[in-house]
Amino acid sequence: MVAREGGAVPEETALPATGEDRRPEHWRPRAEQPLAIRLTHWINVPVLLVMAMSGLQILAAFPRLGPKGAPYGWYLFDGKRPPAWMTTGEWLAGARHIHFGLGWFLVANGLVYLAYAIGSGEWRRRAFLPGRDARNAMEMALYYARIRRTAPKQDLYNGLQRLAYTSAIALGVIEVLSGFAIWKPVQLSLLAALFGGYDGARAVHLLGLVALALFTVGHIVLVALHPRELASIFTGGKRR
């Protein structure tokens, strides 16, 4: 770049600081957590919980992974049924009806969320974009590990938050797709093949649940440490 007279680079042409939003010109300040985000977030809580519990009741009918005669050796809980307190639906048919009934509401809720996030431009301040957020996420991780003294600059979210939330959404998409592959391994054979077939999809579906459960634990802990953000998912928070 050719140096300008006067020295300082004018603000408009400066690259945005790492971790900041890329708001479009027409961005009008809005709540940190707009109503559509709050609604879909809270609908997700009971729906995901019941999906997980009914899914584990279904798993209890055959608590192994891999086809008959060739179980996956890496599965640590082979032959072990999930504890009753983790399940709902009472028996296999009850749990299947709940799982396949409620699943459509999870899909609908997820589609509403994605449509809103994309249509409103919200994705810009939420999605993890490696070029923008990777470095910030690393710095935040170093800060949490007490290697770095100060937290990196952030706007609505820091890079690490964006990485966590975007991963959770990706996990939700994986759960839905692997679920469809298990439900219809023949009619949706291409989808099933994507997961290594029916038994592969079953393994992915369970591992995805484990990953979502780990995310949820971390999410609850971190949100408890940052009460301002806890409030905003109820109230919307301040406009910015």
Next chain:
Amino acid sequence: MSRFSRRTFLGAALLGAAGCDPQRPHEGFLGAMERWNDGAQRLLFRKGKLARDERTLTNLEAFPVYHISDDVPSAPAGWKLEVKGLCARPLSLSVDDLRKMARTDIRVRHYCVEGWSAVASWHGVRLSEIARIAGADPKARFVEFRSFDATGSEDDDDDDDEASDDAEASDTPEHEPDAKEAPGAAPQAGRMPYYSCWDRDSAEHPQSILAYGMNGRDLMPDHGAPVRLYSGVKLGYKMVKYLSEVIYLPARSGGFWEDQGYEWFAGV
């Protein structure tokens, strides 16, 4: 189709948890969502879509064995497969009669409602061929399959044959009957035969057959001899073993597991 309407979906949503009783999965919210899923499965079903031809067979010992009677059911003397109901030419077929018809071989994955899968090869006669020979009426939108396998056989009402039952079942601890038992289901009095009912489209899929052979041999008593229903497009419990009757019906009926709460369509 009214079954698959937005009103069903919204109505189901409004019913919410109030109509959600796991012991009565066909009723309330769960029942409405089953009808929604029934419609979704019909939309997804394509008659020309074939289940993948599998390369490797599951070891026969690992392929679960399952029947609802205490002992392996054996065909009554003079057994013939009766094809009847809404058809121009009812049939009464022996295994030899079936052998003389066009043979179809399939080697597809078996999907059990419990979650396991396994592979065997099966040979027999396509149901579409049976329907053609019997002159099944197009008005018969459904086919019922009845079995001579039944619970509560009359002769041994009181002795517990659990041990022999376990020996016959596969060595895995989670074979079908155990996990399918409804905790609150009332003990069924008397004899309950195994049966199921299919939509005609699934029954006449090119991979839906009346199988008299498995893994290149005659069908074994453990796996439904003399003739069982097999298909690449339904869950295991729809594929009736120890067949006795095939009945073309204008309206759908139920099934052994379906009547207890399992879903009716159960396609894969």
